[in-house]
Amino acid sequence: MNKTFISFVVFVVTMLVFHNVVFPIMNIKEFSWVMNPYVYYLLIPITLIFINITLRLKPPVSLIALMVWVLGFYFYKYVLYPPIPWTLFITYMVMWSIGTFLYVSQDANTFREFRSPIVKTIIGEYKIARIVLFALLPVLVGWMTYQSIYPTFQEPVELRTVHPAPPATTKVHGKTWVLETSRNPYRVDEQDNYKNSFPFLDADKNEYMKNVTEGGSLFFQNCHYCHGDQLNGIGMFSHVFNPTPANFIDPGTIAMLRESFIFWRVAKGGPGLPNESTPWSSAMPPWEEHLSTEEMWKIILFEYWYTGWHPRTFDTEESYVGQWEKEGKPGGAH
Numbered sequence: 001m002n003k004t005f006i007s008f009v010v011f012v013v014t015m016l017v018f019h020n021v022v023f024p025i026m027n028i029k030e031f032s033w034v035m036n037p038y039v040y041y042l043l044i045p046i047t048l049i050f051i052n053i054t055l056r057l058k059p060p061v062s063l064i065a066l067m068v069w070v071l072g073f074y075f076y077k078y079v080l081y082p083p084i085p086w087t088l089f090i091t092y093m094v095m096w097s098i099g100t101f102l103y104v105s106q107d108a109n110t111f112r113e114f115r116s117p118i119v120k121t122i123i124g125e126y127k128i129a130r131i132v133l134f135a136l137l138p139v140l141v142g143w144m145t146y147q148s149i150y151p152t153f154q155e156p157v158e159l160r161t162v163h164p165a166p167p168a169t170t171k172v173h174g175k176t177w178v179l180e181t182s183r184n185p186y187r188v189d190e191q192d193n194y195k196n197s198f199p200f201l202d203a204d205k206n207e208y209m210k211n212v213t214e215g216g217s218l219f220f221q222n223c224h225y226c227h228g229d230q231l232n233g234i235g236m237f238s239h240v241f242n243p244t245p246a247n248f249i250d251p252g253t254i255a256m257l258r259e260s261f262i263f264w265r266v267a268k269g270g271p272g273l274p275n276e277s278t279p280w281s282s283a284m285p286p287w288e289e290h291l292s293t294e295e296m297w298k299i300i301l302f303e304y305w306y307t308g309w310h311p312r313t314f315d316t317e318e319s320y321v322g323q324w325e326k327e328g329k330p331g332g333a334h
Ligand code: HEC
Pocket: 162, 163, 219, 222, 223, 224, 225, 226, 227, 237, 241, 243, 244, 245, 246, 252, 253, 254, 262, 265, 266, 269, 270, 282, 283, 284, 285, 287, 299, 300
C-alpha cells in the first residue's frame, strides 16, 4: 500500500466519520443516537488530526485537488444553513472549481503533476484505474437518472385545493369589493392594442403603459423574489417553499382566473386562504399590509401584460363600468 492510497483512505474515512457522527451532533435538528452532544465535540479535533495526517502523507497534487473540491462540495451542500438555492450552489461550485484549478495550475510543475494521473488513466497506463473508471461512469449516470426521477416523498393524503372558491366579498383598506363584479380599474386594453408597446420604454406615451410600468416596478420590488423575474415561479427564494410560488406563465394560474380573484389572493395572501387550501401552508404574504389598493391592481395589470394572458371574464360590460362609475376613480376612492 503506497502513501497516496493511504491518504485517500484516510480522507474518505474522515469524511464519513464527520458526516455521520460529528455533523449530526452540531446539527441541532437531528440529535441521532447522541445523548450528550458536548462529549462528542471532541470528535472535531480528532477529525482535524485526521486531515493533518492526510496532508502529512503528502498525497499528489491531483488528489489534494480532488479532496479540496470534495470539501467545498460538502460544505455548500450539507453544512451551509439555511440551504441555498440550486443556482447559487452551482455558482459557488463553479467558483470553487476555478479556485482549485488555479491552485493546481499555478506553475508548470504542479500542473504536470496534476494532470499526469489523469492522462495516464486515459491512455491506459493505469489499467485498473481505467477499467474501474469506465465501468463506474455509466453506473453513475444511471444512478443519477434514477435519483432524479424517483419520487422522494409521499404525496399527502389530503389534496390541497389550489384555487379555492373565493368569498363573495373582500374588504381591503376599508373598502368592500364584490368579487363577482369587480374589475381591474386600470384595464383598458381588452383588444391587445398595446401589444407592441413596452413598459419602461413607452411609459410616457400613454396612461395604460404608464400603469403597466408602475406595476412592473412594484413587481420587481416585492414579488420577484418568490415568483421569479420571468414570472415563472422560480424566484431566488422559491425553492424553500411548499407549495411553491405560483407560475404566472403557466396556463393554470392567472390565465384561468378572474382579476378580482387575483386581487383577493394578492391582498389576503396565504393567511387569507380558506381551510380547504391546507394542509400545506402558503408563504404568499397578505399584500394589503404593505401595498395600496392601486398598487396591487397595477401589479396585476403588469402580470397579465408580461405573460400575455387575458383575465377570465364572466360578467357583462355593464357591471364593469358600473363599478367604477359608482365608486369614482381609484386614488380618491377611499
Ligand atoms: C414569500 C414569497 C412570496 C412573495 C414575496 C410573493 N408571493 Fe405570491 N405566492 C407565493 C406562494 C408560495 C404562492 C402559492 C401558494 C398559494 O396559492 O398561496 C403564491 C401565490 C400567488 C398568487 C395566486 C396564484 C393562483 O394561481 O392562485 C398570486 C396572484 C400571487 N401569488 C401574486 C403575488 C404578487 C402580486 C406578489 C407581490 C406583490 C407576490 N405574489 C409575492 C409566495 C410569494
